Amino acid sequence: xxxxxLLAAALLALxxxxxLSGDAYWLRLGTTMLMYGVLAMSWNFIGGMAGYPSFASAAxxxxxxxxxxxxxxxxxxxxxxxxxxxxxxxxxxxxxxLALLRLRGHYFAIASLVVxxxxxxxxxxxxxxxxxGMGLNLPVPHDATVASQAQFFFYxxxxxxxxTFTAMLLTTxxxxxxxxxxxxxxxxxxxxxGVNTTLYKVAAFMLSGAFAGAxxxxxxxxxxxxxxxxxxxxxxxxxxxxxxxxxxAGSVFGPLFGAAIFLSLExxxxxxxxxxxxxxxxxxxxxxxxxxxxxxxxxxxPRTRKKP
Amino acid sequence: xxxxxxxxxGLVLGGLYAxxxxxxxxxxxxxxxxxxxxxxxxxxxxYLAYYAYAKLGIHPFLSILIAAPLFFALGYALxxxxxxxxxxxxxxxxxxLTFGLDLMxxxxxxxxxxxxxxxxxxxxxxxxxxxxGIVLPxxxxxxxxxxxxxxxxxxxxxxRSRIGRAIVAVRMDREAAALMGVNVKRIYAVTxxxxxxxxxxxxxxxxxIFPISPLSGPAYLGKAFVICVLGxxxxxxxxxxxxxALGVVESFGGLWFGPEHAVTLSFTLLILMLLFRPTGxxxxxxxx
Numbered sequence: 256x257x258x259x260x261l262l263a264a265a266l267l268a269l270x271x272x273x274x275l276s277g278d279a280y281w282l283r284l285g286t287t288m289l290m291y292g293v294l295a296m297s298w299n300f301i302g303g304m305a306g307y308p309s310f311a312s313a314a315x316x317x318x319x320x321x322x323x324x325x326x327x328x329x330x331x332x333x334x335x336x337x338x339x340x341x342x343x344x345x346x347x348x349x350x351x352x353l354a355l356l357r358l359r360g361h362y363f364a365i366a367s368l369v370v371x372x373x374x375x376x377x378x379x380x381x382x383x384x385x386x387x388g389m390g391l392n393l394p395v396p397h398d399a400t401v402a403s404q405a406q407f408f409f410y411x412x413x414x415x416x417x418x419t420f421t422a423m424l425l426t427t428x429x430x431x432x433x434x435x436x437x438x439x440x441x442x443x444x445x446x447x448x449g450v451n452t453t454l455y456k457v458a459a460f461m462l463s464g465a466f467a468g469a470x471x472x473x474x475x476x477x478x479x480x481x482x483x484x485x486x487x488x489x490x491x492x493x494x495x496x497x498x499x500x501x502x503x504a505g506s507v508f509g510p511l512f513g514a515a516i517f518l519s520l521e522x523x524x525x526x527x528x529x530x531x532x533x534x535x536x537x538x539x540x541x542x543x544x545x546x547x548x549x550x551x552x553x554x555x556x557p558r559t560r561k562k563p
Numbered sequence: 564x565x566x567x568x569x570x571x572x573g574l575v576l577g578g579l580y581a582x583x584x585x586x587x588x589x590x591x592x593x594x595x596x597x598x599x600x601x602x603x604x605x606x607x608x609x610y611l612a613y614y615a616y617a618k619l620g621i622h623p624f625l626s627i628l629i630a631a632p633l634f635f636a637l638g639y640a641l642x643x644x645x646x647x648x649x650x651x652x653x654x655x656x657x658x659x660l661t662f663g664l665d666l667m668x669x670x671x672x673x674x675x676x677x678x679x680x681x682x683x684x685x686x687x688x689x690x691x692x693x694x695x696g697i698v699l700p701x702x703x704x705x706x707x708x709x710x711x712x713x714x715x716x717x718x719x720x721x722x723r724s725r726i727g728r729a730i731v732a733v734r735m736d737r738e739a740a741a742l743m744g745v746n747v748k749r750i751y752a753v754t755x756x757x758x759x760x761x762x763x764x765x766x767x768x769x770x771x772i773f774p775i776s777p778l779s780g781p782a783y784l785g786k787a788f789v790i791c792v793l794g795x796x797x798x799x800x801x802x803x804x805x806x807x808a809l810g811v812v813e814s815f816g817g818l819w820f821g822p823e824h825a826v827t828l829s830f831t832l833l834i835l836m837l838l839f840r841p842t843g844x845x846x847x848x849x850x851x
Contacts, residue, residue: 302655308653308654308655308658354834354838355834357837357838358837360654361591361595361597361654361658362792362837362841364597364654364655364658365597365788366833366834366837369785369788369826369830369833370830372781372785372826372830373826373827373830376823376824376825376826376827377827379823380821380823380824489781493659493662493666496655496659497659500655500656500659530674531670531671531674532670533666533669533670534666534667534670534671534674536663536666537662537663537664537665537666537667537668537670538663538667539663540659540660540662540663540666541645541660541663541664541667543659543663544649544652544656544659544660544663545645545648545649545660548652548656
């Protein structure tokens with residue numbers, strides 16, 4: 256645990272130097288990478304540790320974005336609004352988890368996938384509060400230059416990533432993390448041995464929701480304008496999963512490395528194939544699943560053939 | 564009178580929903596794979612009907628005959644080439660695989676057909692049928708009858724034909740079926756092909772009623788999923804009952820809560836069903 260923490264601190268310090276390059280493009284890319292890292296790490300709580308195929312990241316992200324934006328609309332200061340957004344997503348995840356986490360496999364996966372659609376519909380129709388399909392503008396600080404704002408959001412996202420990583424590291428080495436790994440391996444057996452599976456799963460889901468929600472709120476403040484199809488985009492869910500798969504599920508650094516690799520690939524694709532970038536993203540996913548299902552760091556693992 | 568009309572609308576819609584869900588339910592039940600591509604297959608079938616009618620003047624009901632073999636071949640090839648390799652993998656991987664394929668297909672359609680809505684309008688129109696105060700457009704009625712006919716045909720194939728019995732056998736017990744000389748991999752490919760065929764064939768039917776857009780795939784997929792949960796997974800009668808039920812519920816829901824809440828309504832229904840009656844309305848699992 257100590258070596259992981261030291262390595263993470265070194266990484267953090269290295270990334271914190273990025274604004275010194277003075278290049279706005281790299282700063283934007285860095286902020287996006289940190290946001291992706293938070294999304295991947297937040298998914299790791301429920302997907303990597305407990306092994307539940309959650310597609311709810313987009314729902315938490317969008318909910319957090321709107322919670323933060325609406326809170327700021329009512330005059331809550333920005334930093335506090337982010338905390339509120341994380342709390343709102345945490346509470347929502349608790350309620351949702353109590354219902355959905357009784358399901359397993361495909362049922363859980365698809366039910367969690369639909370949540371984002373439902374929230375999008377609700378946000379779309381609550382025009383008074385959220386602006387509906389017109390979207391919502393967020394306050395822009397008057398006294399800040401564009402460059403200093405970019406730096407501010409980069410460091411904020413870095414802070415959130417550091418908090419998320421710390422939470423993940425602590426969880427991994429705690430009773431909760433142990434219980435979640437038991438649930439992943441054999442939920443019925445874990446239950447028999449006295450692991451309170453419902454409590455543990457809901458706790459993992461809440462952690463997942465809180466950090467994804469906070470990332471959504473930061474994103475909303477960063478881009479100053481959100482609309483339902485943008486923040487409730489199902490691609491956020493799929494990207495979080497792909498990043499963790501890329502880096503290796505369940506490991507501590509996996510999500511971060513996965514996010515870095517994924518963003519590099521995405522940026523290359525986005526720049527060169529603007530018209531077909533989701534298609535190329537799809538191709539990447541297909542190739543990843545077919546050839547590297549254990550992530551890029553898994554070396555030639557002997558193929559264990561389970562009976563179909 | 565109004566509620567009778569709404570009920571009739573719901574049944575017409577539900578017949579089409581049954582056809583959407585039957586193939587999805589079959590693939591899920593037999594292969595234990597959620598085919599995210601299903602929605603995009605439906606949309607692609609819709610485009611096929613649209614262009615066949617606009618360019619060649621082929622009636623959409625007839626274009627089903629073109630769509631069926633094409634989609635069967637597409638599904639068969641996909642399963643043989645890619646999905647069979649992942650059939651034993653965890654849920655997350657098989658889901659990601661079909662998700663990736665779906666991203667490719669929907670992006671391809673967006674590229675080829677643009678995001679503009681296309682509407683297939685028959686010329687001359689078939690008119691409306693008025694039965695003691697209930698008004699039904701004839702094209703919708705025919706589309707529903709054809710959809711129910713296709714679903715019934717699938718039921719017959721599964722219960723009567725040799726290949727259908729083999730599919731049912733694989734669903735019931737894979738090992739035993741293999742021991743009885745069933746080529747399981749081939750049956751998987753045939754099943755996926757049939758699932759794609761049902762999706763591709765319901766495309767033209769839906770195109771008669773709804774505008775076609777590359778972005779409506781996920782909506783159809785969501786409906787197919789809800790219907791499977793409503794009716795019970797993996798049976799044709801289940802898909803039929805679930806489809807009709809969802810059609811009626813959506814029609815009345817549109818009247819009471821407003822049509823913009825359709826997804827919320829069906830999701831609420833989904834959660835309630837999963838929590839209180841996970842085996843579905845028919846209450847039994849398996850193909851019979």
